[in-house]
Amino acid sequence: MSIQVGALVRGSAVLVTAAATAAMLSAPARSSEAAAHDGRTNGGRPAETRQIASSVLDADENVKFTLTAIRSTADPLKASVRLKAFARKHGRFVLSDEVRVGAVDSWFWFPVTGRGAICEFSTASTDPAPVAASLLITPAIGCSLPERFELRDGKFEADGHRAQAPHGGVSTGGGGMAGRTVAQGA
Template structure:
């Protein structure tokens, strides 16, 4: 499995963003997206800290089944990191933990 975190800039607020977790599995040598989910609420992140150098505070995965995934992102430099969000990946599907 491969995982990606992608910042998506808000269409209504240029300072806001959403964060998307995507899961990909290999099928005959080709990576295919099997699921996606928002980390937090839509447009609940600040765009500039989320896309900066130190945006990822923690990102952890495991090869166990179901696979745990934890994510913590920078809210702002003065506020610090977000609480950890936990997910489980069960057969390529994201299940909130």
């Protein structure tokens, strides 16, 4: 009694497909930002990131803030944005803390990395150090509402109700159309 080779190959292919499907279903789900945060994508290539703003403060501890866009691995038109704080230690900046600005993949990659992407990025050399960030949603929609954070003892506190707006600090931006008046009939 001979076994047909074609039936054996088809049966093996079905078993391999079933095993691969079971492995995919049992693996823990990872968000696009989680994959990008550790520098990997589903294809094994590094996630595309772009620093979109930075501010260095000369206080007792030299502090540096950066805003970085992380391109989504699920949808290449979307992005997440991270606010990072660095403290100078032994002559170089070391990551102190980081926090997400907005929700995961809630920004559009091209507007948030393009010209006029930073509507507001304000920092101040106080303790706690307040930070405010407002980014371009799209040119037609304009800027997001500012998100406020405080860096207290090297860690971010993201309480929009308690966090103070930076006064007398560094401010950059001016992109987008939010808050601008358009002359009627022009």
